[in-house]
Amino acid sequence: MPDFQLFCQFFINGLMIGGIYALIAAGIVVIFKATKIINFAVGDMLMIGGFITFQLIKIGMPPLLAIIVASVGGALIGMAIERIAIRPLIGQPILSAIIITFAVSFIIKGTTLLFWGAHTKNLPEFLPGRVFRLAGVVWSHELLWTFSVTMLLFLVFALFYKFSKTGLDMRATAEDHQLAQTRGIRVKNIFSIAWAFAGVIAVITGVFLGLKLSLNLTLADAGLKAFAAVIFGGLDSLLGALIGGLVVGLLENLIGGVINPSLKEITPYLILLIVLVFRPEGLFGQKRIERI
Amino acid sequence: MRPGGVFDVKYTEDIAIIRTKAHWALLLSGLCLLAVLPLMASSHYLVVFNHIGITIIAVQGLSLLTGFTGQISIGQSAMMAVGAYTTGILAKRYGIPFWTAIPLSGLSAGCVGLIFGLPSLRVKGFYLAMATLAAQFIIPWMINNVRVDITGGVFSLVVPPPELMGYRLDSQFKMYYLIIPLAALMTFFVKNIVRSGIGRAFIAIRDNDLAAEVMGVNLFYYKLLSFFLCSFFAGVAGALWAYWMRAINAENFTLIESVFFLGMIITGGMGSVTGAIFGVIYLKFLDELARVLPMLIGNLFPAISVGAEAALQPLLFGLGILVFVLLEPRGIAHRWEMFKSYYRLWPFSD
Numbered sequence: 001m002p003d004f005q006l007f008c009q010f011f012i013n014g015l016m017i018g019g020i021y022a023l024i025a026a027g028i029v030v031i032f033k034a035t036k037i038i039n040f041a042v043g044d045m046l047m048i049g050g051f052i053t054f055q056l057i058k059i060g061m062p063p064l065l066a067i068i069v070a071s072v073g074g075a076l077i078g079m080a081i082e083r084i085a086i087r088p089l090i091g092q093p094i095l096s097a098i099i100i101t102f103a104v105s106f107i108i109k110g111t112t113l114l115f116w117g118a119h120t121k122n123l124p125e126f127l128p129g130r131v132f133r134l135a136g137v138v139w140s141h142e143l144l145w146t147f148s149v150t151m152l153l154f155l156v157f158a159l160f161y162k163f164s165k166t167g168l169d170m171r172a173t174a175e176d177h178q179l180a181q182t183r184g185i186r187v188k189n190i191f192s193i194a195w196a197f198a199g200v201i202a203v204i205t206g207v208f209l210g211l212k213l214s215l216n217l218t219l220a221d222a223g224l225k226a227f228a229a230v231i232f233g234g235l236d237s238l239l240g241a242l243i244g245g246l247v248v249g250l251l252e253n254l255i256g257g258v259i260n261p262s263l264k265e266i267t268p269y270l271i272l273l274i275v276l277v278f279r280p281e282g283l284f285g286q287k288r289i290e291r292i
Numbered sequence: 293m294r295p296g297g298v299f300d301v302k303y304t305e306d307i308a309i310i311r312t313k314a315h316w317a318l319l320l321s322g323l324c325l326l327a328v329l330p331l332m333a334s335s336h337y338l339v340v341f342n343h344i345g346i347t348i349i350a351v352q353g354l355s356l357l358t359g360f361t362g363q364i365s366i367g368q369s370a371m372m373a374v375g376a377y378t379t380g381i382l383a384k385r386y387g388i389p390f391w392t393a394i395p396l397s398g399l400s401a402g403c404v405g406l407i408f409g410l411p412s413l414r415v416k417g418f419y420l421a422m423a424t425l426a427a428q429f430i431i432p433w434m435i436n437n438v439r440v441d442i443t444g445g446v447f448s449l450v451v452p453p454p455e456l457m458g459y460r461l462d463s464q465f466k467m468y469y470l471i472i473p474l475a476a477l478m479t480f481f482v483k484n485i486v487r488s489g490i491g492r493a494f495i496a497i498r499d500n501d502l503a504a505e506v507m508g509v510n511l512f513y514y515k516l517l518s519f520f521l522c523s524f525f526a527g528v529a530g531a532l533w534a535y536w537m538r539a540i541n542a543e544n545f546t547l548i549e550s551v552f553f554l555g556m557i558i559t560g561g562m563g564s565v566t567g568a569i570f571g572v573i574y575l576k577f578l579d580e581l582a583r584v585l586p587m588l589i590g591n592l593f594p595a596i597s598v599g600a601e602a603a604l605q606p607l608l609f610g611l612g613i614l615v616f617v618l619l620e621p622r623g624i625a626h627r628w629e630m631f632k633s634y635y636r637l638w639p640f641s642d
Contacts, residue, residue: 038418088618094417095364096617099558102551103613110607118602224425224547231422266433269426273411276423280415 010257016143018249019150024226025241034194041105043223049203050210078199228268234285353525362498367424369549375530390454397531405523432542561623
């Protein structure tokens with residue numbers, strides 16, 4: 001059955017791409033859990049992460065080392081954003097927070113253009129392995145790598161949040177800022193750490209996304225699509241980010257592949273709208289009784 | 293604050309927008325200046341002025357929704373697209389004159405705005421922003437993919453110039469005299485809407501929606517009304533855009549434009565009619581700076597490449613907003629109020 005095989009192909013591809021969305025979504029969730037701020041600059045952070053890695057590989061670093069150094073850079077960028085733009089906004093209305101992350105996104109876009117120009121760059125192929133065919137489905141080694149690294153990172157995050165001291169502090173901060181502070185947790189440091197995490201995640205997603213597509217300004221759009229995943233899974237749930245990312249990736253590819261290719265572009269936003277109307281808190285989000 | 297020695301002796305004086313003779317003189321000279329401005333402006337600045345006029349209309353609408361009602365929308369430029377395409381289709385296929393097409397575009401955009409405003413009854417804040425973000429992507433997609441036979445799809449839709457009794461408004465100079473009076477009129481509308489019962493209901497919802505509901509403000513009605521008005525303004529702006537550009541494409545109405553509009557409200561000052569105008573002019577000025585600066589730098593230091601133009605625009609825009617939100621969260625309008633009270637009290641200010 002060729003149709004079924006085609007379906008399988010789209011299913012596999014969707015699942016793997018969903019892994020990237022899940023990782024971006026995790027970056028949004030980590031920040032939201034700690035600081036209650038939604039980071040619209042997430043797409044641009046991953047874009048500049050990809051560009052930094054590209055530059056490091058270009059000056060002759062081995063790829064793995066380049067990714068590690070770029071991750072450190074990403075963490076620093078994240079902390080800098082938090083310190084300069086976000087921390088003065090504590091206590092300000094939500095619109096200020098939204099618009100300031102947009103402003104950060106513009107600044108990152110401008111910086112990227114300034115250093116790397118508008119021409120598309122390609123990361124060199126460095127992942128071991130090659131595309132192969134199994135059970136009638138074409139498996140791309142890049143996507144497999146992406147997917148496994150995503151799963152690994154989620155596992156690390158789960159363990160970190162569950163067992164480490166800092167992870168516990170972060171969960172306490174997510175629960176209640178003031179209460180956490182009275183227990184001796186440095187809430188401001190937690191904010192910094194959360195943004196540093198997000199920076200690291202952004203660099204890794206940037207590299208994978210840059211390998212799959214190529215490095216240019218439109219890479220940042222993937223960040224917006226990840227919001228569908230975040231809303232689907234619930235803003236404050238890492239598990240939700242994982243499942244939301246996979247579901248969005250799957251639906252996007254299945255609808256684009258089986259029904260209509262042009263629908264692929266807006267599938268995440270349709271999902272977003274439907275979830276918002278019927279279950280605004282998402283699948284795994286904490287239901288808050290909020291007055292409207 | 294009232295200038296010294298001005299007292300209200302009648303109720304009509306208390307609610308007047310323009311209170312003193314000096315106000316009238318300033319207003320009239322301002323209008324005269326606007327009327328003669330295109331005679332002095334170069335062709336490039338004529339385009340800039342027209343763009344500012346159109347943007348002011350869209351931003352005044354968004355200011356009603358975001359600044360006064362407290363509902364965040366990042367889909368304003370999609371609503372402009374609805375208005376632009378309504379005008380395009382009406383004018384091109386049915387030959388409807390502009391003074392009918394512009395209000396009809398406002399109405400059609402308003403109705404679309406109502407649909408995307410519906411989630412505002414269940415969600416608010418960030419979630420509402422997400423719903424309007426979805427609108428920002430779904431509407432241009434529909435323009436490009438649904439009923440391509442009437443919208444022209446990815447190819448631009450060519451719009452005939454507006455015609456008034458056989459007189460064709462087919463240049464930037466002539467369009468100026470359509471755009472700027474409409475911008476002034478719409479600003480006047482907004483000023484009066486926010487002074488009326490509707491505006492007070494909007495402000496009540498923004499400040500505390502629960503208290504507003506207890507006081508008898510119908511949240512359902514007023515939130516949707518706010519969305520309708522916001523989109524109506526966007527529709528009018530879009531219609532003018534269609535007549536101004538005379539070729540419209542869904543690519544003109546992107547998320548970046550919507551974020552620009554929000555940025556203009558923030559930098560101008562939330563909940564202020566004058567502030568919206570200040571915000572538009574400020575950010576358009578930054579745009580111009582981003583255009584001129586690379587040339588200047590290129591002249592002074594030829595070693596630096598001139599290709600920085602594309603990079604400067606987002607950089608300046610981002611920094612321009614960042615600085616305002618961090619240092620003056622109440623926007624330019626607040627500074628303007630401080631300046632006014634300063635000169636009214638002078639020489640006894642400080």
